[in-house]
Structures are given as C-alpha cells and as structure tokens.
Amino acid sequence: MRKLHLLTLYGFVAVLVACGGGAERPQPDVPEVAAPPPEAVAARPSQPAASTGGNVSFLLESGYLYAGEKPIVHFDRPVPTAGGRYWITVVESSKPDDKYGAWQYIDAGATEVPLASVRTPGWYEVRLHDRYPELSTHVISRAVLEVVEVPDLAGSSAPEPKSSSRPAAAPVASETDPGFTENPFDRVSFMTESEVLSLVGPPAAKLVEEDRTRWFYEDQYPNDFGEQACPELHFMGGQVMSVVWYPPHVMSDHIETARLHKGVRRTASTGSRPETFTYDEAHDRSVGRSKQEITAAFGEPTSKRWIDGREVWQYDDLIYEQGASMLFAIAFDGDQVLDVQAMR
Numbered sequence: 001m002r003k004l005h006l007l008t009l010y011g012f013v014a015v016l017v018a019c020g021g022g023a024e025r026p027q028p029d030v031p032e033v034a035a036p037p038p039e040a041v042a043a044r045p046s047q048p049a050a051s052t053g054g055n056v057s058f059l060l061e062s063g064y065l066y067a068g069e070k071p072i073v074h075f076d077r078p079v080p081t082a083g084g085r086y087w088i089t090v091v092e093s094s095k096p097d098d099k100y101g102a103w104q105y106i107d108a109g110a111t112e113v114p115l116a117s118v119r120t121p122g123w124y125e126v127r128l129h130d131r132y133p134e135l136s137t138h139v140i141s142r143a144v145l146e147v148v149e150v151p152d153l154a155g156s157s158a159p160e161p162k163s164s165s166r167p168a169a170a171p172v173a174s175e176t177d178p179g180f181t182e183n184p185f186d187r188v189s190f191m192t193e194s195e196v197l198s199l200v201g202p203p204a205a206k207l208v209e210e211d212r213t214r215w216f217y218e219d220q221y222p223n224d225f226g227e228q229a230c231p232e233l234h235f236m237g238g239q240v241m242s243v244v245w246y247p248p249h250v251m252s253d254h255i256e257t258a259r260l261h262k263g264v265r266r267t268a269s270t271g272s273r274p275e276t277f278t279y280d281e282a283h284d285r286s287v288g289r290s291k292q293e294i295t296a297a298f299g300e301p302t303s304k305r306w307i308d309g310r311e312v313w314q315y316d317d318l319i320y321e322q323g324a325s326m327l328f329a330i331a332f333d334g335d336q337v338l339d340v341q342a343m344r
Contacts (some may be wrong), residue, residue, distance in 0.1 A: 058081035
C-alpha cells in the first residue's frame with residue numbers, strides 16, 4: 001500500500017508539519033554541508049529570493065519521488081557563464097532561503113542535472129542560486145519536491161479517488177500494434193493550452209502561480225509500479241514544460257486545494273490575529289465552531305489546503321506556551337471544526 005498522507009483525526013498535524021508547518025520535520029538524507037567558501041559567506045550578506053526576468057530557471061522532471069530516487073533538474077536554457085557561479089540545493093521546504101542541504105555547483109552550459117538521491121520522506125524545495133561568490137545565497141528559481149515512502153506493492157490499494165463528471169481522455173491506439181494504447185499525456189510536452197485542450201480536454205481544476213499555471217487532471221494511467229496515477233501539467237511561457245504524476249487520492253486533494261483558492265495561489269498570509277493563545281484557550285475557541293467564527297477569533301490562517309479529503313487551516317505561531325511558539329492546525333468537516341492540534 002502506498003503510505004501517503006496517513007491522516008487520522010488526531011494525526012493530521014504530522015502531515016502539516018511535513019508540508020511546512022513545524023520545526024520537527026524529517027531531515028534531508030544528506031547532512032548539511034559547508035556552504036561555498038566561508039570567507040565569502042562572512043563577507044557578504046545573504047539575499048532574499050528574487051525573481052529576475054533574465055535569470056535561468058528550471059523545472060523538476062518529477063515533483064513527486066519515492067525515497068531513494070534522484071531529483072532531475074531541467075533548465076529552461078543553458079546555464080550562462082555570466083551571473084557568477086551557480087549552485088543548487090535540496091533543503092526542507094520550511095527552511096529560509098539562506099539555509100541549504102546537499103548542494104552542488106552547476107557548470108556553465110548545463111541543461112539537465114541529476115541531484116543526490118533523497119532518502120527521507122518529506123516536503124523539500126530544490127533551490128537554484130547564482131552570483132556566488134558575490135553573494136553567499138541568492139535564490140533565483142525553486143520547485144517543490146515531495147518524497148514519499150516506497151509503496152508496499154503486496155498491500156491493499158490506495159483510497160478510491162473522488163468521482164469525476166468529466167470523461168477521461170481517450171487512449172490513443174498505436175499504429176504499429178492495434179492492441180496497444182498509449183497514454184495521450186505522454187504527448188503534451190511543449191504543447192500550448194489550446195493544443196492540450198484539443199488532445200485531452202479541459203482539466204478538473206487550474207491553479208495560477210507566479211511562475212507557472214498548473215492543470216490538474218483526474219484521468220488515471222498506470223505508472224512504472226503498475227499503479228494508477230493522475231497527471232498535473234505545468235505551463236510556463238504558454239507551453240507545457242513538465243508533467244507530474246500523483247496517486248488519485250493525492251490528486252483529489254490537489255484539485256480541492258486549487259478550488260479552495262479559486263484557481264489563484266496567493267502569497268501565504270501572515271495572519272491578522274491580534275494576539276497569541278495558550279493551547280487550552282485556542283482549543284476552547286475552536287471546537288464545534290464555524291469557519292466564520294474561527295476567522296473572527298484568529299484572523300486569516302497562514303495557509304489553507306485539503307489533506308486526505310478534509311479542509312485544513314494552519315496558523316503559524318498562534319500558540320505560545322512555556323516560552324515557545326507552536327503551530328495550530330484546524331480540520332473541518334464541511335463548515336464545522338472537526339479537530340484541532342498544536343505542535344512545535
């Protein structure tokens with residue numbers, strides 16, 4: 001059985017922590033190494049992430065890997081000689097931009113680079129830096145990477161996905177072997193939106209982000225493990241630059257998250273709460289309440305997402321006890337609070 005997002009009513013914080021919410025997260029499989037030469041780090045301050053139009057960017061061949069697999073990076077153009085030395089790192093997604101895990105330099109002219117394998121399940125970011133040694137850190141492109149446990153193929157199947165009213169894309173018969181059908185999504189690379197619509201039809205949901213637009217499909221095709229998977233298309237510059245495959249129940253959560261945000265991913269809210277609370281205070285203000293009442297009590301959450309079929313709101317640093325801040329997560333059943341959890 002694929003061991004993904006194992007959510008129980010009293011365990012959804014573990015999932016949220018993996019998605020970026022607490023300090024106790026799985027460590028990268030390679031210990032943090034020394035940054036590029038320490039004298040340069042000491043001489044120049046780190047810089048926040050930047051999105052500069054002329055800089056090289058990249059996409060991951062897959063944003064969803066099994067533990068032990070290697071991320072593969074594809075650059076949108078050959079890495080230039082200008083802009084200082086380029087380097088890339090895989091780091092926990094909750095870490096700030098001046099932190100790094102396993103890293104390596106990128107040679108000028110490179111268009112594709114395999115990275116070190118990641119053996120610990122969790123949520124990571126792959127971050128590309130330039131302008132070294134002028135700047136110690138300077139993120140110019142990033143991509144989210146989810147690493148999951150290798151599935152137990154002898155176990156039971158993953159949860160059934162939600163039903164879709166949209167017909168699946170029709171498989172395409174091979175001209176050389178009439179009994180063989182190919183996956184039409186294998187043909188969408190570099191297609192425009194109109195070409196994709198003509199080939200496979202409209203997606204179940206879309207999500208517009210700063211650097212790309214994601215199309216989510218509920219169509220299912222077998223992956224390399226013989227299990228059903230659903231495609232997510234990444235459009236950049238008006239063309240499909242990447243196709244990422246997810247288990248049906250994970251795709252269902254992605255689709256609901258896109259619908260929750262009405263198709264536009266906004267910057268994470270810093271919250272509008274006027275104060276912090278003890279756990280007991282936050283618990284008493286939450287259990288059995290509606291979303292409107294939660295917003296009135298705590299302000300806007302830091303993030304909203306769907307996890308295993310439930311809408312979950314996450315508040316960073318809402319709880320303060322024993323000299324430490326804590327994450328507070330609220331799971332809803334419809335409009336009513338179903339459960340709450342807090343974790344450092």
